Amino acid sequence: MSVSIALFTQDLRLHDNPVLRAALADADEVVPLFVLDDGVAATGFAVPNRSAFLAGCLADLDAGLRSRGGRLVLRRGAVAAETARLAAATGAVSVHVAAGVSGFAQRRESALREALGGRLRVHDAVLTALAPGAVTPAGKDHYAVFTPYLRAWRAAQRRHPVAAPRAVRVPADVPDGVPGGALPDVRPDSPGLPAGGESAGRARWSAWQVDRYEEVHDDLEGDGTSRLSPYLHFGCLSAAELVALAERRGGPGAEAFVRQLVWRDFHHQVLAARPDAAHADYRPHDDRWHRDEAELAAWKAGRTGYPIVDAGMRQLAHEGWMHNRARLLTACFLAKTLYLDWRAGAAHFLSLLVDGDVANNQLNWQWVAGTGTDTRPNRVLNPLTQAKRFDPDGAYVRRWVPELAHVPGAAVHQPWLLAERPDYPAPLVGLDTGRFQQGRGR
Numbered sequence: 167m168s169v170s171i172a173l174f175t176q177d178l179r180l181h182d183n184p185v186l187r188a189a190l191a192d193a194d195e196v197v198p199l200f201v202l203d204d205g206v207a208a209t210g211f212a213v214p215n216r217s218a219f220l221a222g223c224l225a226d227l228d229a230g231l232r233s234r235g236g237r238l239v240l241r242r243g244a245v246a247a248e249t250a251r252l253a254a255a256t257g258a259v260s261v262h263v264a265a266g267v268s269g270f271a272q273r274r275e276s277a278l279r280e281a282l283g284g285r286l287r288v289h290d291a292v293l294t295a296l297a298p299g300a301v302t303p304a305g306k307d308h309y310a311v312f313t314p315y316l317r318a319w320r321a322a323q324r325r326h327p328v329a330a331p332r333a334v335r336v337p338a339d340v341p342d343g344v345p346g347g348a349l350p351d352v353r354p355d356s357p358g359l360p361a362g363g364e365s366a367g368r369a370r371w372s373a374w375q376v377d378r379y380e381e382v383h384d385d386l387e388g389d390g391t392s393r394l395s396p397y398l399h400f401g402c403l404s405a406a407e408l409v410a411l412a413e414r415r416g417g418p419g420a421e422a423f424v425r426q427l428v429w430r431d432f433h434h435q436v437l438a439a440r441p442d443a444a445h446a447d448y449r450p451h452d453d454r455w456h457r458d459e460a461e462l463a464a465w466k467a468g469r470t471g472y473p474i475v476d477a478g479m480r481q482l483a484h485e486g487w488m489h490n491r492a493r494l495l496t497a498c499f500l501a502k503t504l505y506l507d508w509r510a511g512a513a514h515f516l517s518l519l520v521d522g523d524v525a526n527n528q529l530n531w532q533w534v535a536g537t538g539t540d541t542r543p544n545r546v547l548n549p550l551t552q553a554k555r556f557d558p559d560g561a562y563v564r565r566w567v568p569e570l571a572h573v574p575g576a577a578v579h580q581p582w583l584l585a586e587r588p589d590y591p592a593p594l595v596g597l598d599t600g601r602f603q604q605g606r607g608r
C-alpha cells in the first residue's frame with residue numbers, strides 16, 4: 167500500500183481542499199496530519215482566543231474525517247521534523263501542503279523542503295482565491311494599489327473549487343494523538359467567542375444573507391456582515407469556494423462581498439512579496455510617534471471617553487471580533503488622533519482577534535496609519551462624524567458601553583454634553599489632529 171501525507175496548516179477543511187485531494191490521488195492511503203507547532207507558540211501568536219478556536223477546528227476536522235472512514239493525526243513539535251519523522255515511519259511517497267504567505271510560513275516551507283526534498287508538493291491558491299503573484303503589474307512582484315489589483319484579479323483565471331472526498335483511508339498503524347497531551351484545552355479570553363470548525367463555518371454561510379450585504383455592511387448595530395473571517399483565517403472555509411458561491415448567487419450584495427474577499431487576496435499578495443511589512447512601515451513617512459503608556463492603556467480598556475471608540479474596543483474584548491467599521495475608527499483613533507505607533511495597536515488586536523491574521527491585521531493597520539497602501543495616507547476619521555453616520559441612533563454604543571445604556575438616541579455619542587454626567591471617563595484628548603500633523607512633519 168502506498169502512503170501520502172496531507173499536512174494541514176491554515177486549510178482546516180474537507181471541502182475544496184486541493185491539498186487533501188492531491189494527497190488522496192497520490193497514494194492508496196493518506197495520513198491527514200496537523201502539527202501543533204512549537205514555532206507558532208514561540209512567536210506569541212497562539213493566544214488563548216485563537217487557540218480555543220483552533221481546538222474546535224481540529225475536533226471538527228477529525229469528526230469529518232472519521233465520518234469518511236479516516237481520522238486526524240496530531241503531533242506536537244517542529245513541523246518539518248515531525249512531518250519528516252512520520253514520512254519516514256510510513257514510507258510516504260509524497261507530502262502535500264498549502265503554500266503559505268507570511269515570513270513564518272515561508273520559512274516553514276523551506277524547512278519542509280530541506281527535510282523532505284522532492285517528496286514535498288506545495289499547492290497554490292489554497293488559502294486565497296487567487297495565488298499571491300498570479301497577477302503582477304509590469305516589472306513588479308506585487309500590486310501596491312487595490313483598484314488595479316481588483317481589475318487584474320477579475321480578469322485572471324482562477325481554479326475551480328474541488329469537492330470534499332467521500333472516503334479517506336488512513337494507515338491503521340499510525341497513532342492518532344500527541345505524546346504528552348491531546349487537543350489544546352485552552353480557556354479563551356473572550357466569553358463570546360464563536361465555535362470553531364468547518365461545520366460551524368458552513369452553517370454560518372448558509373444562515374447569512376449575502377443579498378443585503380451592500381446595504382448593511384457599514385451599519386454597526388445592524389451587524390449584517392458575514393462574520394466568516396475566523397473561518398477564513400483558519401481555512402475552515404475556502405475563499406475560492408465562497409467566491410464561486412457568491413458569483414453564482416449574483417447581485418449587488420454578492421458583488422460587494424466578493425470585493426471584500428479580493429481585499430483579503432490583495433493583502434496576502436502584498437505580504438507574500440514583502441513579509442517585512444508585518445512589522446516595518448510599507449511606505450515610511452518618518453513618523454515621530456507620540457509615546458504615552460496611559461493613553462495606550464485607556465484605548466485598550468475601552469476608556470478613551472469617546473463612546474464609539476470604547477464600544478468597538480469592548481466588543482473586541484467580549485467577542486474576540488470587531489465590526490470592520492469599528493476596526494477602522496478605533497485604529498484611526500490610536501494611530502492618527504493619539505498618534506501612537508500602529509504596531510502597539512496591531513499587537514493588541516492580535517492578542518484578542520479570533521480572526522487575527524498577519525496579512526489582514528498588519529496591512530489594514532498600516533492602511534489606517536497611512537504607512538501602508540492607502541493612496542490618501544493623511545486621511546483622519548473623526549469618531550463623532552463616524553458615530554453619526556454608522557451608529558446614528560447610538561444603539562451600538564448602548565450595547566457595548568453599559569455606563570451609557572440609559573442615554574437615549576444620538577446623545578450617547580457626546581456624554582460630556584449631558585446635564586447629568588454619567589460615571590464614564592471624560593475625553594482622553596481633543597479631536598484636533600495636531601500631533602499627527604507635527605509628527606509626520608506635514
Ligand SMILES: Cc1cc2nc3c(=O)[nH]c(=O)nc-3n(C[C@H](O)[C@H](O)[C@H](O)COP(=O)(O)OP(=O)(O)OC[C@H]3O[C@@H](n4cnc5c(N)ncnc54)[C@H](O)[C@@H]3O)c2cc1C
Nearest residue numbers: 391392393394395426430490493497521522523526527530
Ligand atoms: C485595523 C484593522 C485590522 C484588521 N484585522 C483583521 C484581521 O486580523 N483578520 C481579518 O480577517 N481581517 C481583519 N481586518 C479586516 C476586516 O475588518 C475583517 O476581515 C472583517 O471585519 C471581518 O468580518 P466579516 O467576516 O463579517 O467581514 P465581511 O464584511 O463579511 O467580509 C467578508 C470577508 O472578506 C474579508 N475582508 C473584509 N474586509 C477586509 C479587509 N479590509 N481586508 C482584508 N480582508 C477583508 C474577510 O476575510 C471577511 O471575512 C482588519 C481591518 C482593520 C481596519
